[in-house]
Amino acid sequence: MFGVLGVSINPLFIRRVIALAALLLAGFASAALQPCTQVDILLSDAAHPPDELEAWQPQRLPDEWQRTRPQFSGTAWYRFRAEVPVVPAQVQALYLPRAGDRLAVFVNGHLIGSTSEPGGEPMNTWKRPLLFTIPPAVLQAGENLIHIRLEGRAGHYSGISEAAFGPQTELRDAYWRRFALQTIGPVGLAAALGLLGIFFLILWSRRRDDSSYVLFGAASIVWAVRNVSDVLFHLAIPQPHWEIAMTALYFLFVGLLCLFCLRFVGAHLPRYERLLRDAMLVSPVLMYALLPWLSVVDSSRIVLLGMLGFVAPPLFVVARKALQERSLGAVLIALAGGVAFAF
Numbered sequence: 001m002f003g004v005l006g007v008s009i010n011p012l013f014i015r016r017v018i019a020l021a022a023l024l025l026a027g028f029a030s031a032a033l034q035p036c037t038q039v040d041i042l043l044s045d046a047a048h049p050p051d052e053l054e055a056w057q058p059q060r061l062p063d064e065w066q067r068t069r070p071q072f073s074g075t076a077w078y079r080f081r082a083e084v085p086v087v088p089a090q091v092q093a094l095y096l097p098r099a100g101d102r103l104a105v106f107v108n109g110h111l112i113g114s115t116s117e118p119g120g121e122p123m124n125t126w127k128r129p130l131l132f133t134i135p136p137a138v139l140q141a142g143e144n145l146i147h148i149r150l151e152g153r154a155g156h157y158s159g160i161s162e163a164a165f166g167p168q169t170e171l172r173d174a175y176w177r178r179f180a181l182q183t184i185g186p187v188g189l190a191a192a193l194g195l196l197g198i199f200f201l202i203l204w205s206r207r208r209d210d211s212s213y214v215l216f217g218a219a220s221i222v223w224a225v226r227n228v229s230d231v232l233f234h235l236a237i238p239q240p241h242w243e244i245a246m247t248a249l250y251f252l253f254v255g256l257l258c259l260f261c262l263r264f265v266g267a268h269l270p271r272y273e274r275l276l277r278d279a280m281l282v283s284p285v286l287m288y289a290l291l292p293w294l295s296v297v298d299s300s301r302i303v304l305l306g307m308l309g310f311v312a313p314p315l316f317v318v319a320r321k322a323l324q325e326r327s328l329g330a331v332l333i334a335l336a337g338g339v340a341f342a343f
Contacts, residue, residue: 035162037061039080043072049106049147050077062098065158066297078148082165086141092134093168094146097178098161101125101235102151109145110138126157127231129178133168154295156239187231194224212263219256222249240287240296247300248284254307255280261314261337265321265330272313279310311341 041059044050056079065072084092094105094112103125104114113132115125146165152158164171197220204213226249235242255276262269283303290299315337322330 035061035164036080037162039078039163042077042079043074044077045075046077049079049109049145049149061163062161063159065152065154065156066295068159070295070297071154073153075149075151078150078160078163080146080163082144082146084139084141084144087136087139088167089136091136091168092139092166093171094132094134095164095166095171095175096130096132096160097182098127099125099130099148100150100152100156100158100160103130103160104149105132106147106149107134107138107144108140112138127234128183129175131168131171131175134165156235183231186227190224190227190231193220194228197221197224210263212260215256215260215263219253219260222253222256226250226253240291243296243300244284244287247287247303248280251280251283251303251307254311258310258314261318261333264333265318267314267317267321269313269317276310279306308341311337315341 037060039059039061040056041063042050042054042056044054050056059078061078063078094107099115102116105112112134115130146163148160148163150158150160164174197217200213200217200220204210204217207213226246229236230246237245258276259273262273283306287296287299287303290302294302315334318330318337319334321327322334
């Protein structure tokens, strides 16, 4: 029997939970789709699918422009073929787990869907999956040409993931699973963590002698604000300001948790704490200063790598405390910190 905060936990119960989790993961794996990963690409501003005689080039999906063409701003066409022996009676669909914000899909030359109206504002789609319904009337027996027109800008999250073509009923299930994991899940968890943070701030207001409450509460709220903003209001301000703001909030979250861990085990590292606070303040200034030489994505990666250096001292202190005292709290925080550092 294990006891946490006076509550007994049966090992058999733990094994059953692990078995249930394994079954759920197996269910997701068995429902996995066979995506299309090999397409053709053509950089063209054409409003309609370009001719087959154009200089199409092979392209592997996913295609993230930040890696494949970081300096490109413009329009790209993706083309792939879908074979159907006969015109299906049931409605078909095209499923994209992730794609850019201004995108249009054509099937055999017919526009079937778009994420923005002509001349209008694009939808916020990078953090959400996309499902386009394909009426049977636009399909033909044999080969069907599917074109995806994508407009993007350098420095933005442009590109598309793998694509899947098939019956709408099957792809709709995959869409909702992805929507739950990629959109609803992160927002729900962030909101719950934010409420937990408010609860810890209330505890701190009654026990102001323990700063660990306010540090954990503030970190939880920062994490909630960052994740909810990133999913629901992605790119609400233009680049490079959005990336810098998200990175600064993430650094603030990490820094607050580092300070919380030190307070939790009663460790005092004044020079480290002063350096950490200065780094949290300076990081956005550094990212702006690096813009003439580095893209905002590259500068954010430099800051993220710097965070690993700041996580190491608290992790070492907590791990040493856990080995010395063998207390449940120190052991759990050390394990959590090790897993977080590895990720």
